[in-house]
Amino acid sequence: MAGPGSRTRSHGAGALLEGIRVLDLSTWRPGPYATQLLVELGADVVKVEPPGGDPMRVFPTLFAVLNAGKRAVAVDLKDAAGRAAVLERTASADVVVEGFRPGVVDRLGVGEDAVRAGNPSVVYCSVSGYGQDGPLRLLPGHDLNYQAWAGVVEPRPGDDTPVVGRPPIADLAGGCYAALAICAALVRRLRRDEGERIDVSMTDILATWTGALPPLTLPDGRSLGELPGYGTFATADGGWIALGVLSEDGAWRDLVRALGLDDAAALDFAERLALGRQLNERIVKAVGSRGRDEVVAALVDAGVPVSPVLSQHEMLEAELFRARGTVADGPDGAPVMCHPVRYDRHPAQAPRDAPPLTTGVGNLPPWL
Incomplete structure (x- = not known):
């Protein structure tokens, strides 16, 4: 049954990305969020997970939000048979998404060169913290690290403690930009029958955002926190x-x-x-x-x-989102999140569950 982590998608006859085949090798949040956006637009996404599953599965609600409507199988890419089965599937994929640190997919035998050898027009997208080149490309990290490098985590005026953003904007921005870039590359491929290599750096994305922000102080040194009528204010009832x-x-x-x-x-x-x-x-x-x-x-x-200022629970019940259809009741009565963009000719369809994890190359699901 659809639970609170489920999402809806525009899938079925006439969906915007109907017929687009995506092989998702990514884990955690950024890559899966990108492919989840593609699922919600109608793409067929097969998720290849490592033995034991995507580490995000330990957070079931988050995993469901990021993977509803996909099909999943655990394959050991270090095993020759597993690698061969995945490469065979990439030959008929429109898009391949991976989220490893640079160089890992090449060592596993499923990097761009190996995939493109059997599928010259594939759109191959890598989502990473610091990009495929540059001095930090091999450094591990998570959302907080990328925010810090990009100038997002900084003290508020009058407070020496850096403020960490919530939600995880680096992960989500990386997923959004990856999905946007994939769609753009697919349009180009339709016109020129050319593939594309996409390199998404979450830190680069946040840097372009913070670089366009106004400073936290005015030219005369006063804090924007002193701007009257702009900010958060406490109410008598604790709100x-x-x-x-x-x-x-x-x-x-x-x-x-x-x-x-x-x-x-x-x-x-x-x-x-x-x-x-x-x-x-x-x-x-x-x-x-x-x-x-x-x-x-x-x-x-x-x-x-x-x-x-709403809590997450209050947001799920707010009339603003209910009226827009951004939040709806799932089959079990629990609130579900829906695709947030409206299309006149492609209404969102019913919620779908996150995929169970099957194991072994023999269970690699066929394309729809």
Whole structure:
């Protein structure tokens, strides 16, 4: 039965990637997330796991989120028969995805050269922490390490403790970029009958994101944490809200009037910056005198950019996602996550479970 980790996919007649065959040699999160996105668009994904299974299987809910709708088999690529069976399957694959450190797939005999020898037009995608070349290519790591190298894990203004992001944005960004690159390469292959080699570095991706971010301090040295009306604020019932008022004078007026701080409504952005800390103290007091849902409702009615800070459980029950179909009830009544992008002609289909693990080359599933 579909559980809380299941996801839906657009699969079946007319699905966007119907007929696309993907052999997934990756484990953990980044590569499987990329191929999960392809599954949800209708691709047929066969997941080849090491003996004993993908290490992510020790986290059943996460594994289900990353692998619903795939078929899986454990094959020892160090064994000649296992390697030969996998190479035979790559000959008819459209895409091969791997997530080993650089050089490992070549030593296992399933690297790009070996695969392309039998399938010249294959799209071969490698997802790694630091890329296939460069000084750190052989260094092991996980999401936290890539965030740290990319400047994501840094102290907040006024606090010396680095803040670790949640969710694991390096893993997820790597998976998203890999899926995007694979789709682009497939389009090119349709036009020119050419394969492609894709090298996804999760650290590179995050670096391009943080490099485009504004600094955490203003030119005069003041912290953006002093920007009035922008940040998280505690409520009387122990909850939190997030306010997103930046430089917009109209949004500022709507905010302070809804909070009963009318005397501050005429302040322009420069004046608000000069009084940032004092104004935020007044907002803290006003918000802290009401319950979370009460203050959110009042600010929503006033047109203020506001949101409640939800727990994961609250998110799964929120009307916002239920109305959009991003969260639905599975066959067993538990909430399931659905493909988050809408297509007019390709509606998402019913939830599917994560694959059980079969073992041995004789159980390598055929393409659908």
